[in-house]
Amino acid sequence: MQHIVIVGGGEAGLGAVLGLSKTLKKTSRAGLTLIDRHDYHLPRFMLPQALKDRSEEPNPIAIKKRAALPFEQILKGRNIRFIRGQAKAFGASGRRLAVSGKLIPYDCLIIATGSLPDFSEVAGAEGRAVPVQGLADVFRMRNQVEFAVQTFKFSAAQKKMRLVTIGGGWRGAVLAGAVKSLAEQVSARFGLKRSQVEIVVLESRSRAELDSKLLAALKKSGATVRYSSRAVSAGDEAVLLANGGTQPYNLLLWAGASRGAGLEGLVDEGGIKTDEHFSVNNFHRVYAVSSRPQGEYLARALPYYLNNRKTLFTYQAADSSRYPQDKSSLFGYITGLAGFGGALRYFFNSGR
Numbered sequence: 001m002q003h004i005v006i007v008g009g010g011e012a013g014l015g016a017v018l019g020l021s022k023t024l025k026k027t028s029r030a031g032l033t034l035i036d037r038h039d040y041h042l043p044r045f046m047l048p049q050a051l052k053d054r055s056e057e058p059n060p061i062a063i064k065k066r067a068a069l070p071f072e073q074i075l076k077g078r079n080i081r082f083i084r085g086q087a088k089a090f091g092a093s094g095r096r097l098a099v100s101g102k103l104i105p106y107d108c109l110i111i112a113t114g115s116l117p118d119f120s121e122v123a124g125a126e127g128r129a130v131p132v133q134g135l136a137d138v139f140r141m142r143n144q145v146e147f148a149v150q151t152f153k154f155s156a157a158q159k160k161m162r163l164v165t166i167g168g169g170w171r172g173a174v175l176a177g178a179v180k181s182l183a184e185q186v187s188a189r190f191g192l193k194r195s196q197v198e199i200v201v202l203e204s205r206s207r208a209e210l211d212s213k214l215l216a217a218l219k220k221s222g223a224t225v226r227y228s229s230r231a232v233s234a235g236d237e238a239v240l241l242a243n244g245g246t247q248p249y250n251l252l253l254w255a256g257a258s259r260g261a262g263l264e265g266l267v268d269e270g271g272i273k274t275d276e277h278f279s280v281n282n283f284h285r286v287y288a289v290s291s292r293p294q295g296e297y298l299a300r301a302l303p304y305y306l307n308n309r310k311t312l313f314t315y316q317a318a319d320s321s322r323y324p325q326d327k328s329s330l331f332g333y334i335t336g337l338a339g340f341g342g343a344l345r346y347f348f349n350s351g352r
Helices: 011-023 046-051 060-067 135-153 170-189 212-220 292-305 330-349
Strands: 002-007 030-036 080-084 087-089 096-099 102-105 108-111 115-117 129-131 161-166 197-202 224-226 231-234 238-241 246-248 251-254 258-260 286-288
Touching: 002 011, 011 030, 011 292, 108 292, 129 135, 135 161, 135 170, 135 251, 161 170, 161 246, 170 197, 170 212, 170 251, 286 292
Parallel strands: 002 030, 002 108, 030 080, 108 286, 129 251, 161 197, 161 251, 197 224
Antiparallel strands: 087 096, 096 102, 115 258, 231 238, 238 246
């Protein structure tokens, strides 16, 4: 029996393990193990919501209870083994993981350890810009917002307090809206007017390059969006833009680029490189996914990958709601996937 291990219980890891549980339900030829350093799953979309907690001193336990889902509850009734701990590869060729002093063997490994902020393209942003990657960041940001409000209140030189977010994608839109709500709540406690608080989003792309749904989300956030404003460096009080302009700030937030978190001992941070099938370069039967659609896709494709039939699947990143169908007939393959070119690959490469 093959043993498939998924490291990371975030959106990507859950998408993979739950999808594989369905895919492999009719066979006992594979065992599933999920490893995560927490005993709960925290949906990414709940992080900005946690910022909106209106209590003056939010309770971490209460927020965790309200926003997080225990793995025990998620995996109940499924043939999935859960191990809590920090995973580390035990020898690159040994096909084993060290978790809390125990060695876990695997035949196939899926790395879904999430992402980390990538500040490499904005000099000085690291240490100045605050990202939101977990509950710890939520409390850190709440404290930073409160400190910024207090500092602004006793500053006679500034007429507006500016909370600036680098990155105007979906994360930036949601984060800006949540921060605006939090900033207004905190400002009211310290006697500031709403008009004194400005939320700014710096987006490198032009307005014409963004789709209508994202534009609507940015508008709904209530932030002032500066399009075609790519940040190149961050100082203590302002961000320098590629067009030569500057953006002053009281608090700098990060919703920009990110990089794979990797797996200690096997793939270092930022070093994950995969092909179109999410197979990690230079490692046999090691895969990496970074989003729920990718995890769900891999769950459907993995049985074929393990049987060396990669040509049946091509990931459609542009439309994550449509996944390749498990179709073995020639007609289904042609209509469901790649057309005539895919059909040729089907004949020459599928081994049929």
